[in-house]
Amino acid sequence: MQGRWSRVVRTPVGLTATVLVVAVVALACLGPVLWGAGADAVDTDDILAGPSAEHWAGTDNLGRDILLRTLVAARLSIVLALLAIAIAVVAGLLLGSAPFVLGRHAGRVVTAAVNIAVAFPGLLLALFFAVVFGAGATGAVLAIGLAGAPAFARLTQTLVAGVAARDYVAAAGMAGVGRIRILFRHVLPNIAEPLVVNTTIGAGNALLAFAGLSFLGLGVQSPSFDWGRLLYDGIGAIYVNAAAALTPGAAVLLAGLAFNLFGESVAKGLGVPVGVGPRARASAPPAPATAPEPAVRDEDVPEPSSDVVLDVRDLEVTFPGPAGPVRLVRGVSFEVRRGEAVGIVGESGSGKSMTALAITRLVADHGRVDASRLDLLGTDLLAPDTAVRRRMLGTSLAMVFQDPMTSFNPTRRIGAQLAEVATHHQGLTRREAMARAVDRLTAVRIPDADRRAGQYPHEFSGGMRQRAMIGMGLMGAPALIVADEPTTALDVTVQQQVLDLLGAIREADDVALVLISHDVTVVGEVCDRVLVMYAGRVVEDLPAADLATAARHPYSRALVDAVPDMSTDLTKPLATIPGRPVSPADAPPGCAYADRCPLADARCRTEDPPLVADSRRHRVACWHAGEPLPADLSADDLVETVESL
CATH class of the missing domain: 3.40.50.300 (P-loop containing nucleotide triphosphate hydrolases)
Structure with a gap:
């Protein structure tokens, strides 16, 4: 994993994007501390002054230094953008995971709602929510966050559906593990990388969207200021002092570019697809049960x-x-x-x-x-599900799947996955279950089982994974x-x-x-x-x-x-x-x-x-x-x- 992340900064674009993101985050943290007093200093003798050695980007209508205000505005701009993307990600995760948690019928309703929301352009949704929640920073954060949620919901739905089809998820369900626990234990850890990549890119888009709402007067209101508000104030004097508008505009451009380039670099380095992609066709409704x-x-x-x-x-x-x-x-x-x-x-x-x-x-x-x-x-497998039946299936029946790579959770160690069977069905402690897992790995002829139990599935060869899969079935008494x-x-x-x-x-x-x-x-x-x-x-x-x-x-x-x-005749x-x-x-x-x-x-x-x-x-x-x-x-x-x- 460390090697994969190191590939992100090995390319010129990745290194540049990383430096820009670090610089932007450092500016957000240190800007108000270093230049907060200077940014609020009013000088009525130097109102609407042009660029000079003292004020590199000139001053505003109260004589305040525009460059210092741009540097100080980095914190509010980035914090609000991150809050918006956090809302988008959380709401997207909830909506995208709903079909898996709720089941087929209720999940279909959520999927239809997400499909409808994705059909609308994000900007129109943001403007709609901004009008609903009213002008101000809070309304803008909610507007941008909720406008970005459908895209993350679609992405999450696609990723969850791919992982939910894996054998180890099906086996966990058969063992009686609840859907919510399966979601947090087996599904979400396996879709974390593409979500992180798209969140990074989404942060850049949220920053640009927030600046746009503030520029339109729907975002941050005076006396607070962010880059969009400074751009709104500077656009009125653009013919007198172009730097008043170009300076905050350049800050928005550089910060948005930094987040987007960093996300693209991470995606390329990790081999993760970016974006939701084209919308899947709506599948035909299933035929009525007859x-x-x-x-x-x-x-x-x-x-x-x-x-x-x-x-x-x-x-x-x-x-x-x-x-x-x-x-x-x-x-x-x-x-x-x-x-x-x-x-x-x-x-x-x-x-x-x-x-x-x-x-x-x-x-x-x-x-x-x-x-x-x-x-x-002698137990009826078609009878209603009970804890006794789940325990019987978990201990008396072993399933060896065709592809052991899909049978193991790639984010968890082999020993822990085997031990989970014993803790869940046999009531063993973690220490006892791990000892049992090592013993079963030894029983299926995996050398150095104690060390191998602490490794991940990708560190096993194909034959070793298959033997470990058999060992998982032997955790009980099949x-x-x-x-x-x-x-x-x-x-x-x-x-x-x-x-x-x-x-x-x-x-x-x-x-x-x-x-x-x-x-x-x-x-x-x-x-x-x-x-x-x-x-x-x-x-x-x-x-x-x-x-x-x-x-x-x-x-x-x-x-x-x-x-x-x-004896086959090779001439025929x-x-x-x-x-x-x-x-x-x-x-x-x-x-x-x-x-x-x-x-x-x-x-x-x-x-x-x-x-x-x-x-x-x-x-x-x-x-x-x-x-x-x-x-x-x-x-x-x-x-x-x-x-x-």
Whole structure:
């Protein structure tokens, strides 16, 4: 951080702006002390005198030195501008954070009000508020502050929305942490830099705006004076003594330029975007909540036994869309037993991650989760939220997210984030919780865990962050670990280390594991059972050992064939799945895979096959399960097929 701030003053513009800001602040502090008496000295024998050796900028209509009054006016000008920008920032933070704190419906009203306010030019708003509050310094401060609030509110809304989408914010909400605490603990610290940059630039703009109001007679009133008031007094004598107007005008220009250049330099040095940017388009209102169409339910799901950790029946996840509710997960049913590893595979958009989010209760507020049963260790996850349920989720369920960099708060140390789990859910003291955090980091094979606990997430490598994320899940005594693409963006060596660690934890503590991955090879090696998902539903459920050789659904077989191995013929093109995955908003009436399936017929395009058991441990949803694909047919079979067509 220190190095990033040092980059601000390394450039000529940054150094110049820093020197100017320091000079302006020093002038505001020392000006009235050094020249206050001289600025108020009245000399009726030297009224409206021009520039001279004694009075460099001349005198006013009472013989007072204009240059000294300009120097002394720096304090009031800058203090009032800073008060105005403080009001703008505080009001902007309150309005910008309101959608996050209040929730979707009330937040939408605040967002609409901010959008309307941003549409008006700031100067018009300032003049409007100045008329409302009346002439004077107090009215001008309120006017400029409230006029600048909509811009800061828009900026805050954008920044808060970006951070609120991070995994660690969702995890804090699942743990029962209140929205206000999440805002101050996790959100605001991560948007501080762009707010500081824009506040610095806003201070320069507020200074110019305040001078403008005082020049118009709506700001500081006599006998007090600021730069705008001096400019107003000097403009009447500009043809007699131009310096009377140019001196305070130059002070306003230099001070405003100093703050703006400093803000720009800070933004460039820190890599922070400046300003609110173009207004986002108003999103279409969500469709009214209606009952979703009946889903194809999975059949032949056995009743849960005593060793079942997770029991999911008829799970559906629905989000509002422009044309009506969109079902991203459709009638998914499965169970996970103690010590069992269940893999979920499928292409992007198949509903794998959304299923995991529904299980862990991390679906966004505007999403709807329905199920005939969604139990973790016998506790109904769809029941109303209680402290007992939050504690159970915080200690018995561990979630390993796809990107560990978004799973950790970048402004807090790793050890403190792990320790928070123990203090919040297990009632440990800070010292005990930190000792537990170090122990868990050691357990996930992070060397020198005591020192590493005091480091920030960016100081960890990708593999270490992922192991630390697993360590956070082990702060309690998890019965289930849900790992959503835990090896994404890691090199193969680190991938194997993470998978070995998950396997070791599963064996040591009899922990159930749900592993989500695009890589069918990884799932086949790590898991006991595999769920193949397509278009939001499970199309095949089979033992992992049978995935490569005994998969019966054409989509499952296509996924396996698309992964090259040592026996792949390099002289031929790699196998691919033709076409594109089905959009959840445009699911066809029959089998969703029909348009890409070489075995599809008229029945496939009109009737969606149920997921039924064709053996004790094998379920498949296909009207042509196990039939040979065209590439598997012999020459004689191919001739017969062509003749029949």
